[in-house]
Amino acid sequence: GLYALARIKGRKLVVVPNNTLKEQWNERINEFIKEYSDEVEVVTYHSHHKVRGKKYTLVVFDECHHLPAPTFIKLSTINTKYRIGLSGSPFREDGNEHFVFALTGFPVGLNWKDLIGRGVVTKPRFKLYVVENKNEKVKRLSMLLRIPVRTIVFCDSIEFGKMLSKKLGIPFVYGGTRRRLDIIRSHDQVIVSRVGDEGISLPDVERTIEVDFLFGSRMQESQRYGRLMHSKREPQHIIIMTRREYEKYYKRLMAITGRGFRLEVVT
Numbered sequence: 001g002l003y004a005l006a007r008i009k010g011r012k013l014v015v016v017p018n019n020t021l022k023e024q025w026n027e028r029i030n031e032f033i034k035e036y037s038d039e040v041e042v043v044t045y046h047s048h049h050k051v052r053g054k055k056y057t058l059v060v061f062d063e064c065h066h067l068p069a070p071t072f073i074k075l076s077t078i079n080t081k082y083r084i085g086l087s088g089s090p091f092r093e094d095g096n097e098h099f100v101f102a103l104t105g106f107p108v109g110l111n112w113k114d115l116i117g118r119g120v121v122t123k124p125r126f127k128l129y130v131v132e133n134k135n136e137k138v139k140r141l142s143m144l145l146r147i148p149v150r151t152i153v154f155c156d157s158i159e160f161g162k163m164l165s166k167k168l169g170i171p172f173v174y175g176g177t178r179r180r181l182d183i184i185r186s187h188d189q190v191i192v193s194r195v196g197d198e199g200i201s202l203p204d205v206e207r208t209i210e211v212d213f214l215f216g217s218r219m220q221e222s223q224r225y226g227r228l229m230h231s232k233r234e235p236q237h238i239i240i241m242t243r244r245e246y247e248k249y250y251k252r253l254m255a256i257t258g259r260g261f262r263l264e265v266v267t
Helices: 004-009 019-032 034-039 073-077 097-104 110-117 134-144 157-169 180-186 218-230 243-246 251-257
Strands: 012-016 041-046 053-062 079-086 125-131 151-155 189-192 207-212 236-243 265-266
Touching: 004 019, 004 034, 004 053, 019 034, 019 041, 019 180, 034 041, 041 053, 073 097, 073 207, 079 157, 125 134, 125 243, 134 157, 134 236, 151 157, 151 180, 157 189, 157 207, 207 218, 218 236, 218 251, 236 243, 243 251, 251 265
Parallel strands: 012 041, 012 053, 053 079, 125 236, 125 265, 151 189, 151 207, 207 236
Antiparallel strands: none
16 A cells, blocks of 8 residues: 555645544555655545545555445545555445455455465464353453563453453543553553454564454454454463453454464463
8 A cells, every 4th residue: 555655746646534544554655755745645444535536646545445324435536647445354234245346346365365375464263252241351361461472452341441441450442542552562452342343453462362352243343353463472362251252243253263273262
C-alpha cells in the first residue's frame, strides 16, 4: 500500500476501519514516504461525507472486507482512477465475500502456508481453554498473565474490560482512549477492545489472549491471531471460552482450523 502511494502521482486516499489504524498509517507514511505525505489523506470508513466530492488517482481500502457493509458501500463510488483493497481475512458473516472483490478488484496474493513457508509471517501456536463461567475466565486469565511475556488481551465488552483492568492492574485501550498505540507499545501487558482487532503491527508481541469476543465471527478471530503473524518471536494465541460459548460460537474457531492450524483444546 505504501509503495503504491509513493509511486502513483496525484492525490491519494487511504480508508481504514478505526482511528487506531488511522494513527498507524499516518506514522508509516511519515516514516517511509514522508516526501509524499502532503498528497495522501487518511480517513475512516465513517467519513464518506468528507471525501464524496473529491477526486483521487488512487484509493487504498485497508481491511477492505468492511467495504460491502450497507453503511460503507457508498465509499466504492469515490471518483478514483485506481483502487487497491487490502485484507488478511476476507470473511463476511452475511455471505457477501464476493462483493469484497467486486468492489476492489481481482484478488492477488498468497495463502498463509505459502507466506509462512517464505518466512514472511510467523505461525502461531493455538490453545483453547473451556471453562464453566465468567468468573473462571477471570481466574484463568490471571493465571496466564503470571507468565511475564508481551501480551495483548482482547475484550469486546467495555464494562468487562474496565473491570479486568482494575482487577489486574493493567491498562485498557478502547474507543475513548487517546494515543492508543503509545499505550499498547509502552506496556508489556495490555487489554484492548475491538479497536485493536485489525491492522496493528507489533513485532514484539508474544501472546494474544481472547476473553470476550464478537459471537461466531471468523473475521474477528482471523484478525486477532493475525496480530501475531507480524511477530519476530514464537507467538501463542489463546482463547478462553465458557462451555456455553464453545457450543454456541464454535464456528469462529473454523478461522483457525480451516486454515490448517492445530488448535489444542483444554477442558
